Amino acid sequence: MKACPICGAMHPDEQAVCHCGADLSRVPPVPARPAAPMPQGPPAALGYGPPPPFVARPMGGPGWPPLARREYSWTDILTILGFSAALAGYFWAGVLLLPLGLVASIIGFRGPNRRGLAVAGIVVSAIGVLLKVMMMLNEAGLLPYWFTDGILFS
Ligand SMILES: [Zn+2]
Structure with missing residues (x-):
């Protein structure tokens, strides 16, 4: 692929003249960016396995916010x-x-x-x-x- 220096349109390497009239013969070809391959296969093969099992934490254990106590002043x-x-x-x-x-x-x-x-x-x-x-x-x-x-x- 190569891009027209005038209008920017993409053309095959073998095309010599753009539809806008620009000379494409001396334009270096631009490697076409390969499309990112879509991930295929089961999730485990893609690096993200099944979600981690939910582990219930005990009430009031570490990580729990302190209980809102109604304090009598x-x-x-x-x-x-x-x-x-x-x-x-x-x-x-x-x-x-x-x-x-x-x-x-x-x-x-x-x-x-x-x-x-x-x-x-x-x-x-x-x-x-x-x-x-x-x-x-x-x-x-x-x-x-x-x-x-x-x-x-x-
Ligand atoms: Zn052009």
């Missing part, structure tokens, strides 16, 4: 304790439990988990503290009548 514990204390403070020892629940819930909120429960604890304990303070002031007679009275009843 101090903020989680404080969140749960804070919410529980806030609820309990409505029934018993509100003066002690409600501020405790508020503080614990605020600290628990700064942790990464259980934000919703921490917010619930903050809201419940804050309302409880407010109500408790109001009741204490009312019982002590420190609230003015215009504050404690409603519209219909006085």
